[in-house]
Amino acid sequence: MSVPAGPGHPDVPLPTPAADPGAPPPSGLRRAIAPLGQPAYRRLAIALVLSTFAGGVWAIAIVWEVIRFGGGPGQLSLVATAGTLGVVLAALLGGVVADRVPQKLILLAVAGLETLGMALAAALSALDRDGPWPLAVITFGLGVAMAFYYPAYSAWLPSLVPAEQLQAVNGFEGMIRPGLHQAIGPAVAGAVVAALNPAAAMTIAVIASALGLLALATVPRTAVRRDLTDTQDHAVGAVLRDLREAVRYLVTTSWLFATLVFASLMILVMMGPLEVLIPFLIKDHLGGGPRDHSYLLAAFGVGAALGSLVMAARPMPRHYLTSMILMWGAACLPFALIATTDHMAVVVASGLVMGVLFGAPQVIWGTLLQRRVPSHMLGRVASLDFFVSIALMPASMALAGPVSHVIGLHNTFFIAALAPIVFAIAAIVLPGLMRDEVAHPIDLGRDDSPAQTAGVSDDNQVTRP
DSSP states (O other), rough: OOOOTTOOSSSSSOOOOOOOOTSOOOHHHHHHHGGSSSHHHHHHHHHHHHHHHHEEEEEHHHHHHHHHHTHHHHHHHHHHHHHHHHHHHHHHHHHHHHSOOOOOHHHHHHHHHHHHHHHHHHHHHHHOOHHHHHHHHHHHHHHHHHHHHHHHHHHHHHSSOGGGGGHHHHHHHEEEEHHHHHHHHHHHHHHHHSSOOOOHHHHHHHHHHHHHHHHHTSSOOOSSSSSOOOOOOOHHHHHHHHHHHHHHHHHHOOOHHHHHHHHHHHHHEEEEEIIIIIHHHHTTOOOOHHHHHHHHHHHHHHHHHHHHHHTTTSSSOOOOOHHHHHHHHTTHHHHHHHHHHHHHHHHHHHHHHHHHHHHHHHHHHHHHHHSEEEESGGHHHHHHHHHHHHHTHHHHHHHHHHHHHHHHHHHHHHHHHHHHHHHHHHHHHTTHHHHHHHHHHOOOOTTTTHHHHHOOTTHHHHHOO
16 A cells, blocks of 8 residues: 655655746746756656666667677567567556556666666676577566566656656657667667677676666655555456556547557558668668668657757647647658658658657657646556557568568558558547647646646646645
């Protein structure tokens, strides 16, 4: 059960004052970095930076470790699939735990498991005792850890920062994750692998992960914002009951259900072309190679960071659901340009635009979950969101190749470009999302936000002295 917080108890609401009601809200860059003024979040941000950097280094180091011991695409696929399988199998359970256990304890356990897993892989590599199966077991464990990380982290944030700063938090994180995980981390790993070996790169990831664990340990612990005194279920029964409650909420909440259905369909038609077909288009139609592909991925990451930063510096759009879904739908339109151009520079520029239009609405989405989902089920809804987001990725990647052989590479890209905007319009019109966003305004730029009086759930906010 959740013990009521009080003086002397470790689960004490943080004394994080809301903004001065008489002061104008910050704007521009000041709005984007305002959450760093909260000591608790500043420590959590340091932990996030270190763990994200470690993940970027690890992603490259593990690939070259497979190559080092003579593995090929089959062995690398085994290792990568094991990690994905770990995430999928544990995703829903992670949300249940996040709504029952103090989120700091979950994140500490995740960080500890990640550090130990990376350290074991580095030791096996240094001793030349690893192989595809030991690495597959390690990546499976890291995948399970990741499944617990996202819902716990999402459910914890509203306890650490004022509600009006949640959009800035999501924007800040949307900015640093692509930069560290897709650019700086891989660049450092590549240089270290080239100069030394994969074990040395893994060691850097271990050190960064361990430092992130230490930073995380300094963040004050907060109580679970849920009353668990009324449940008498056994463990399995409690898990099933919690999952049923979350699924029922998802299905009966129109804005949430419509967005997740749209996102699932969008991922189904665009993820395969993005991850599987673009390398072949670059190679066979543009005469490019791995370096050109890396430029595209880097442009996408930079675009996502820029889009997140811009959204963090701006107030929440009045028509937040419409803006979010239309941006996601429009983000796929550059596929049509990629399919028809003969210039690699156009492909890279298209990747930049796609990154901006994917990154900006992700900030809105994270903020909506933390503002409109009741606090006692935020972890479970976040895990359902995570599960839905990854569930159709393997299917999209598996279908991309066969579909392109049947209808042609360029036609496949055209479908990936146009179908999401059709899905977006349907997701907005059919469930009446424009009426919903008008009836439930969220203005995170003013302290007199009408959210509570308009019916938006404010359960995510804790009372601050």
